[in-house]
Amino acid sequence: xxxxxxxxxxxxxxxxxxxxxxxxxxxxxxxxxxxxxxxxxxxxxxxxxxxxxxxxxxxxxxxxxxxxxxxxxxxxxxxxxxxxxxxxxxxxxxxxxxxxxxxxxxxxxxxxxxxxxxxxxxxxxxxxxxxxxxxxxxxxxxxxxxxxxxxxxxxxxxxx
Numbered sequence: 001x002x003x004x005x006x007x008x009x010x011x012x013x014x015x016x017x018x019x020x021x022x023x024x025x026x027x028x029x030x031x032x033x034x035x036x037x038x039x040x041x042x043x044x045x046x047x048x049x050x051x052x053x054x055x056x057x058x059x060x061x062x063x064x065x066x067x068x069x070x071x072x073x074x075x076x077x078x079x080x081x082x083x084x085x086x087x088x089x090x091x092x093x094x095x096x097x098x099x100x101x102x103x104x105x106x107x108x109x110x111x112x113x114x115x116x117x118x119x120x121x122x123x124x125x126x127x128x129x130x131x132x133x134x135x136x137x138x139x140x141x142x143x144x145x146x147x148x149x150x151x152x153x154x155x156x157x158x159x160x
Contacts, residue, residue: 040072047071047096063103067096 015021015028042050042058047065050058068089075088114120 040070041066043067043071043073043092043096045073045092045095046099047073047092048099065096065100067093071096 011028012023015023019029021028043066044050044058044060046060047067048060049064049066050060053059069085071088071092073088073092075084
């Protein structure tokens, strides 16, 4: 056993730390576990991000879309097969793109971007990337529906 320990030194420490088992003395138990975390940003079949509001369970957030691995359109059931993610991306990515085009064409009140929009966006991303807590999307929906008015601490909840 000491010979095998030399080949996989981290396995012993992990076994002791997480299972309370020393694999030099006892076998490591093999048990079922979560192999893939399903969930993501809640969306409808148009790719629009949805949130609960009042009595309604799925109210679209105007102008906010998600598709692909970050989105959850709730079509996988209890398990997601490997190739379903590609189908999900193609179908809902196209739907989200079509919805975005329609949304943009319907807007008549676009405001010009500020001259420093790129820098403001970079700063906001850095702030979001470094924060450890913040509001959920539900607290930000009202502000996000107003152009350039999202709060800097917004985050999107996951649907599991």
